[in-house]
Amino acid sequence: MPKLLSFILGAVLTAPVLVAAPSSTKPNIIFIMTDDVGYETVSYNKALNFKTPNIDRLSTESTVFTQADATPLCCPTRTRVVSGQYTYRNYIGWDGKIKKTAPFIAEKLKSAGYATAAMGKWHLGDKKSPARMGFDEHCLFWLQGMSQSDMMKFAYRNAPYLHNGKIVRAPYGPDLANEQARAFIKKNKDRPFFLYYTPWLCHNPFEPTPDSKDQNCTDWQTNFEDMVAYTDKLVGKIVKELKDQGIYENTVIVYTGDNGTKTCAHIMEDGTVIYGGKGTQTIDGCHVPLLVKTDGTHRTLDNLIDFADFYATFADLAGVPAKDIDPTIDGVSFAPLLRGETKTLRSHLFSFFRGGAFVRNQHYKYYIDQRIYDLVADPRENQPFYPESDTPETAKARKALHAEMTEIIQGERFKNAVHRKELLKTFERYQKPAQSRILGSRDFDGITAAAKSVSWDLDMTPYLTDKNSTYRLRFSRSYRTKNSHLIYSNARIKKVRVLCDGKEVFSRQPTTATLTTRPKAKVINPMVDFIYDESKARVGLKGLNIPEGTKTITLKIDADLTNPGNQWGDRIRLYTFLEKMD
Structure with a gap:
């Protein structure tokens, strides 16, 4: 005799119920x-x-x-x-x-x-x-x-x-x-x-x-x-x-x-x-x-x-x-x-992986480094929000998800967790004023040998808050080859410009700038610094003439994505970081 399923249907308007059953009828x-x-x-x-x-x-x-x-x-x-x-x-x-x-x-x-x-x-x-x-x-x-x-x-x-x-x-x-x-x-x-x-x-x-x-x-x-x-x-x-x-x-x-x-x-x-x-x-x-x-x-x-x-x-x-x-x-x-x-x-999901962590609900995803993403509008996580760039909606989600993460990392329930000390140290570090922000990332598809460059606009308005500080731009380029997974490489940035309400106030030409890779130990993503060829000094944004009342500060990147022989596959991703240096 086949065993009976331990799900039984109730009468009309009665919710189905799962009942405990002897071993012979267990599913x-x-x-x-x-x-x-x-x-x-x-x-x-x-x-x-x-x-x-x-x-x-x-x-x-x-x-x-x-x-x-x-x-x-x-x-x-x-x-x-x-x-x-x-x-x-x-x-x-x-x-x-x-x-x-x-x-x-x-x-x-x-x-x-x-x-x-x-x-x-x-x-x-x-x-x-x-x-x-x-x-x-x-x-x-x-x-x-x-x-x-x-x-x-x-x-x-x-x-x-x-x-x-x-x-x-x-x-x-x-x-x-x-x-x-x-x-x-x-x-x-x-x-x-x-x-x-x-x-x-x-x-x-x-x-x-x-x-x-x-x-x-x-x-x-x-x-x-x-x-x-x-x-x-x-x-x-x-x-x-x-x-x-x-x-x-x-x-x-x-x-x-x-x-x-x-x-x-x-x-x-x-x-x-x-x-x-x-x-x-x-x-x-x-x-x-x-x-x-x-x-x-x-x-x-x-x-x-x-x-x-x-x-x-x-x-x-x-x-x-x-x-x-x-x-x-x-x-x-x-x-x-x-x-x-x-x-x-469940109101949220928690994930711990390689020293990092995030908490997400059905709409938003909050990382331990304070980034939050709108998963409905931005499922590929290209545009992060930080406290200084939050919308009212992301600010509300940040508060709720941060509370969930705090309870997991600092709460009594996980006091004996294997990775508690490690994650607690990371968590506390990110509660301090941040020195680095990911401005965003972007995928460029269908890149061919004829696709020489792309332009990408990013709003830096929430982040350039200190006129007397030096900021550093960092870029990372990744691509996929036909028979491999993610590969990181040097990228040639042809020009970087900063515009205030549409007016250019900063520009670097391709003859004076290049990118070099500086891998971090035990980190998959190498960081790439924008530097002067001649002096090897980092490009700083100190001394930018940002007019009073400026509403929008835009970073324009012209990136050389020359792709001879389709050696990088047909997708390239650029990451842009802004770091406060002092």
């Missing part, structure tokens, strides 16, 4: 998290160059969430899923070093009567860690001890997998993990189970799949699209196995990604081109697809979902009483939303 839970696939890589999100028919079909029977945020890299995201905690609290280091204060999710579900398995990618510890974290079975791509070159060589074909404690070689790794996942489903069809299924696809290296037409293809864009299609095929096999075993209706299926896409161009139905942002805290680094299939009802929700929330949600679905959830769990159960309830469960 199975399958968590599918693919690698390096951002929000834009599934065709149900109106991406034109990706075909995901199985995932699309699943979405029609699911609750689709449009505002789910992962961390920008895989390990921290996986840590949040299995622990239910912010990485600020427990993430010690790469490859699953976690400060444990509560049972992991597999342990919690195992104690509730679930069979448990982990298949696919791991990155959460040594060979004993799957069992230690509560998994009965595992078949995991095994990176430990491999050099970077070997990882690239054996990432997919002849790939090493840790299969229940023993290393085996797989002709094509994702196929082995999928086969073992389906075998686990079949074996446990008569009892509740939790399957943590996290394929290595679509992580680089971007190479042909068994279904690719050209097995010798080296084009990353083509191969990445094929890898997404193959991932969709594997998801379809999981769904088919559930239906073959007669347990599809009683299974909760989650599909998501662990962080933003690494690279390549993703063309959306409305003409927008999205480039991968893996490793960055921007929308392209954190925003991922999320659908949850429960009773077959389709709905689309814009509620905020944190990856720490999966823990509390799965425990809720399994009938674990809320009182049995450890108080150090940061996640919030969104099971009420899956039942059709309409409520706000």
Whole structure:
């Protein structure tokens, strides 16, 4: 007899309810998290160059969430899923070093009567860690001890997998993990189970799949699209196995990604081109697809979902009483939303990554360095607001989000967080009067050899507040090559001009100025100083003749974006900084 779904519908005008049930009627839970696939890589999100028919079909029977945020890299995201905690609290280091204060999710579900398995990618510890974290079975791509070159060589074909404690070689790794996942489903069809299924696809290296037409293809864009299609095929096999075993209706299926896409161009139905942002805290680094299939009802929700929330949600679905959830769990159960309830469960999301942090709600995003962005008007985060440039709306949002961040960083609840001292020091530093402001950033698309330069206007009015101070302009240029992710380079600024209410008061010609790169230690983004060629002195804005009553101070940048042979790809981003020097 197939197990009954633990969601039951009430009468007309009565909200559906989730009831605690004996183990024989508890829903199975399958968590599918693919690698390096951002929000834009599934065709149900109106991406034109990706075909995901199985995932699309699943979405029609699911609750689709449009505002789910992962961390920008895989390990921290996986840590949040299995622990239910912010990485600020427990993430010690790469490859699953976690400060444990509560049972992991597999342990919690195992104690509730679930069979448990982990298949696919791991990155959460040594060979004993799957069992230690509560998994009965595992078949995991095994990176430990491999050099970077070997990882690239054996990432997919002849790939090493840790299969229940023993290393085996797989002709094509994702196929082995999928086969073992389906075998686990079949074996446990008569009892509740939790399957943590996290394929290595679509992580680089971007190479042909068994279904690719050209097995010798080296084009990353083509191969990445094929890898997404193959991932969709594997998801379809999981769904088919559930239906073959007669347990599809009683299974909760989650599909998501662990962080933003690494690279390549993703063309959306409305003409927008999205480039991968893996490793960055921007929308392209954190925003991922999320659908949850429960009773077959389709709905689309814009509620905020944190990856720490999966823990509390799965425990809720399994009938674990809320009182049995450890108080150090940061996640919030969104099971009420899956039942059709309409409520706000989270007012904000918090993210800690590489010493930085942000808090966001559905409209605004506030960084620890006091930048705030209007995500509705500026989703790519090109135009920051600071206290001196706030609108009434951003000022109100700043106050609320700053209070949330203060509570997390300084509050009693996180007094034992692994990164508390580090983040508290950063937080306190940014409470002092700022010496540097990001004026903004801008993407320039379709750059060719014929596109010699672009002009960019920025309003500096809120920032040049001290007439007797010296200010320094800094620029950074980044671009994407065909087969790599973000690259930073020297940029030639042809002319920099400052205008007061449209009248030029400062100008530097290309014969007297250039840019040089000054990388910061352990920082991805090198800063670029604008300097004099002859004296090597920094360009200062001291002595600018800014007339009294000036309403608008505009910085005009003429940048040389010469692109011979398309060596920089077709997108270049410029960043502009203004620093007060005294």
